Amino acid sequence: MSDRPSLARSREELVALLAPARAQGSRVGYVPTMGALHEGHASLVREARAQVGESGRVVVSIFVNPLQFAPGEDLDRYPRTLEADLDLCAAEGVDVVFAPSPEEVYPGGVAAGETSETTTVDPGPLATQLEGRVRPTHFRGVLTVVAKFFGLVRPDVAVFGQKDYQQLVLVRAMATDLCMGVDVIGAETVREPDGLALSSRNRYLDSEQRFEAASLNLVLRAAQESAQWGQDVALESARAELRRTKGIDLDYLEIRAADLSPLPAEVPEGTEARILIAARLGSTRLIDNLPITLGASRAPEAQEGVR
């Protein structure tokens, strides 16, 4: 176990802790989190370390951002486990943990889904699709706090999980569009042995829900395995798998381009795309996604035999 990382609670402490690295020209790698850290976050930290090397600094922020929660979502019950988080960061060799209060991040004031500050980052039309259909203000909250943290940490590289794929796409677009000079890396999703993507929200599940939750990944893998036959077949395979499950309330199941733009019905053989799912188990909402390589789509009438 390594030494505990330095803990910054204020902006000033963060800047002071990073000043030597800046003066030496060391690279800074950054992993933004909401805490409740697990092996998925550990893999993001290892990717950040790989990006900046032993001479670089790895910064983890732990902040449950009120602005990305809607009123009535799980802001209050979201798990807060700072001591355990610091242990994980120590074990992974994190240099600096930034764990500010809401007032420190939003001196103008913040509550679930709203801030009294005036400037926010508008993520554009993708933010009201997929996750944004049920969480219409979510990504504005995410991009605004990530912009703030990029400004405070000034990282060379930031690592996000592919598990929150839409977030990854939108953060990458923001970093590019607003010329933030941050290289945004998407790290592969870490999974339980049965395929369930690691998530801090998995701890909300009871044992029956936890058993059924593995189906999300099975549904996506069914689509992945039949994607050579085109989008329609892939989606039908996924739906067939979904019909075998119980207690899963589907929000969406969609195949999109890798940048999450809508795909035309006909795509070239070998198109790299993404399949995304969101579903509720009781009151817990889970998401997952996988890359899929599409074969040529055929018109639905040609697929009757397959159906």
Add this chain to the structure above:
Amino acid sequence: MSDRPSLARSREELVALLAPARAQGSRVGYVPTMGALHEGHASLVREARAQVGESGRVVVSIFVNPLQFAPGEDLDRYPRTLEADLDLCAAEGVDVVFAPSPEEVYPGGVAAGETSETTTVDPGPLATQLEGRVRPTHFRGVLTVVAKFFGLVRPDVAVFGQKDYQQLVLVRAMATDLCMGVDVIGAETVREPDGLALSSRNRYLDSEQRFEAASLNLVLRAAQESAQWGQDVALESARAELRRTKGIDLDYLEIRAADLSPLPAEVPEGTEARILIAARLGSTRLIDNLPITLGASRAPEAQEGVR
């Protein structure tokens, strides 16, 4: 006359030109402009130099930003005078001029009032008031391009003119809210001998309009001089002055708090506020503003004698 400044046309050239300053830890002062430079801009450059000192670097950008113009506004006829601008920058000791093409700033594509890029900066409710009432997309375009340029230049300090006071307030709020680490300075408005605020758009005026244009400042000064008697008296003095003019089509004349929030009818004696005016002379739209120190407002019924 100093040497000509280094001219960067691309992001890469800009970064390369600023690399030595970064390595030395020199401070960078930045003046964003749309070109057509005049003595007002020269004063901003001198302020930037004063901020960063002789060892610092002063960067001027020259970019007529399509995103902040609405379709039908003067994007196409806005004056472009790069050679004369470079002469002025040389005379003022500017180190680097960044004069990119629209494609360089918006690789995703841009036209008047719209971009194919996805991320923009949302300036919040003030952006639809005052200037924003007639130019509802203007400040989103301004903040988005300023965010891009702050990301590319990474200045320690940026200087904006108080003449565009609402822009100054919104840029300052953005730099604070998004933790950009840029100190935003507002430099005093430079005026012609008759009081007209310098503006690149003044060259649109014919000689009669140019004569009448001085009235904008006279109107504001009339308010400033009677502000000790309260907001209502100040506004009435301004309106009386305005009635003496001809050919001036008033857009708005308002007294606001220094941060442009609305003022209550009653304010404490000595409140530092701002009076702002926008008006058209023919097809040319001009704006101006002044600080005013308010005496205690009295209820309108107490002011009958003054009116």
